[in-house]
Amino acid sequence: MEHQIKEYFEELNPEKRKALLEEIDRDTPSFRRELYKKRFEFRRKPDRIADLWLFKCVYLPGLYRRKFLKKATLREVNLTIDEFFLREKLNDEQREELYLEMRNAVRRYLSTCRSAKYASSFFGLKKATDEEKFQRTTEDIWKMSRGIARVYGLEKELSLWCDACYAELIAYEPSCEKLFRELEEDFKK
Amino acid sequence: MLNANFLKQNAIWLVFLAEIIIFAIASDGTFISGRNIINISRQVSYYGIAAIGMTFVILIADIDLSIGSIITLVNVVCAWLMVAAGVNMWVAVAISLIMATGIGLINAVMVAAVGIPALIATFASQTVFEGVAYLISGGRPIAGFDSDFGIFGRWSAFDFLPICAILMIICFAVGSFILNKTYFGRYFYAIGGNEEAAELSGIRVNRVKYLIYAFSGFFAGLAGIVLLSRANSAQSTVGKGLEFDVITCVVLGGVSVYGGVGSMSGVIAGVLIIGSLTNGMILMDVSEYTQMVVKGLVLAVAVGIDCMSKKRRKR
Numbered sequence: 366m367e368h369q370i371k372e373y374f375e376e377l378n379p380e381k382r383k384a385l386l387e388e389i390d391r392d393t394p395s396f397r398r399e400l401y402k403k404r405f406e407f408r409r410k411p412d413r414i415a416d417l418w419l420f421k422c423v424y425l426p427g428l429y430r431r432k433f434l435k436k437a438t439l440r441e442v443n444l445t446i447d448e449f450f451l452r453e454k455l456n457d458e459q460r461e462e463l464y465l466e467m468r469n470a471v472r473r474y475l476s477t478c479r480s481a482k483y484a485s486s487f488f489g490l491k492k493a494t495d496e497e498k499f500q501r502t503t504e505d506i507w508k509m510s511r512g513i514a515r516v517y518g519l520e521k522e523l524s525l526w527c528d529a530c531y532a533e534l535i536a537y538e539p540s541c542e543k544l545f546r547e548l549e550e551d552f553k554k
Numbered sequence: 555m556l557n558a559n560f561l562k563q564n565a566i567w568l569v570f571l572a573e574i575i576i577f578a579i580a581s582d583g584t585f586i587s588g589r590n591i592i593n594i595s596r597q598v599s600y601y602g603i604a605a606i607g608m609t610f611v612i613l614i615a616d617i618d619l620s621i622g623s624i625i626t627l628v629n630v631v632c633a634w635l636m637v638a639a640g641v642n643m644w645v646a647v648a649i650s651l652i653m654a655t656g657i658g659l660i661n662a663v664m665v666a667a668v669g670i671p672a673l674i675a676t677f678a679s680q681t682v683f684e685g686v687a688y689l690i691s692g693g694r695p696i697a698g699f700d701s702d703f704g705i706f707g708r709w710s711a712f713d714f715l716p717i718c719a720i721l722m723i724i725c726f727a728v729g730s731f732i733l734n735k736t737y738f739g740r741y742f743y744a745i746g747g748n749e750e751a752a753e754l755s756g757i758r759v760n761r762v763k764y765l766i767y768a769f770s771g772f773f774a775g776l777a778g779i780v781l782l783s784r785a786n787s788a789q790s791t792v793g794k795g796l797e798f799d800v801i802t803c804v805v806l807g808g809v810s811v812y813g814g815v816g817s818m819s820g821v822i823a824g825v826l827i828i829g830s831l832t833n834g835m836i837l838m839d840v841s842e843y844t845q846m847v848v849k850g851l852v853l854a855v856a857v858g859i860d861c862m863s864k865k866r867r868k869r
Contacts, residue, residue: 427747434734437734480750483748485812
């Protein structure tokens with residue numbers, strides 16, 4: 366069972382994860398199932414699989430950059446906190462599962478960061494080097510986690526999310542750690 | 555508070571302010587006279603309207619080079635419908651806008667469905683539709699519209715506020731609403747930030763691209779109508795090179811050529827800077843060729859700043 370649960374949190378394909386979830390839980394309600402539903406269910410069309418948390422990964426850096434509409438942006442960040450279950454009272458086991466689910470979402474995001482299109486410039490004509498991709502990836506991860514948390518003073522609320530983003534970034538590319546620290550220093554300045 | 559962060563965040567508006575002061579001094583105050591401000595608002599209206607669609611396109615890290623030829627074609631077709639075919643003014647405007655939106659959709663098919671890079675696809679359609687405009691007009695100007703057609707470019711509300719400027723403000727409000735308050739706006743940023751992740755998250759990227767190019771075509775068409783009304787005569791060369799002015803406004807306004815970054819407020823500043831620069835240079839009696847040199851340099855500087863900021867972060 367433990368092996369299956371580990372496999373479930375490592376798998377990136379939502380359909381395969383659903384099949385694994387059925388095997389693990391066998392129709393019994395669980396926090397894992399609740400997380401899965403919250404993350405992948407497309408509310409307007411339940412037959413379609415979406416990934417709300419992956420969308421947050423793409424959208425949060427955009428919110429970080431917003432210069433105007435600060436109140437509306439804060440509302441959106443607070444909504445994200447709710448959607449990440451970060452305001453719920455969770456026991457240790459649930460918190461661990463939430464952390465693993467978050468890491469899974471960030472890992473899925475990072476799996477797209479090696480594509481040819483990612484970080485390309487001049488309307489797709491100039492492809493990015495690996496170094497440029499790592500730089501951009503680190504910036505995006507920092508903005509969607511520590512950056513947005515600091516700008517809106519939500520470090521405590523978003524701490525689990527920030528930890529998951531950081532851990533996954535370092536696992537993805539260890540050299541990003543230095544870049545991440547530099548962004549932290551730049552922000553402090 | 556005038557700290558470094560404030561200056562950095564509002565640099566574009568400070569540039570605009572500096573430009574106003576320089577031209578006001580150089581023209582002995584003519585530049586800031588009420589009449590000239592109204593004149594600037596008329597001049598920037600069609601740039602501004604076309605820049606909204608271009609903003610959406612550049613936000614997803616694409617480009618639309620066809621907007622100049624869409625403006626030309628709308629000019630010629632709308633004029634031809636009203637003068638040669640005797641179609642009612644409003645019907646001619648509606649047909650022209652539908653046609654412009656359709657051209658945007660053709661661009662989207664080439665980019666999203668066929669997979670042609672946006673630069674090449676829109677360059678091809680630029681050439682095609684410029685040719686079509688020549689074929690329709692025979693290279694001759696078309697004039698003789700109903701006097702009511704002046705509503706889009708020459709009329710003013712309360713005798714001082716140009717209707718074309720009001721139209722531009724409404725378009726900016728709509729553009730800003732789309733970007734900040736709708737799901738589509740979020741999708742634009744998401745696609746520009748990381749297209750593959752956006753697709754995996756459930757966004758139908760190709761459908762969004764159709765929408766964006768349709769918007770780009772529509773706003774370019776509307777800009778064409780305003781320009782036609784202002785000039786009161788259709789020319790088959792009127793939109794030539796306009797796409798570069800519009801791209802300059804958008805990039806100068808802080809929309810990154812890397813995609814995913816930018817706001818409508820920045821674009822408004824970009825439009826005002828380019829509009830004032832053009833007007834100021836005309837007041838200073840600067841030749842058209844020198845104006846081209848200056849605008850080209852402004853585009854290079856704007857893109858250069860974008861690239862340098864990326865490089866600085868890399869170091």
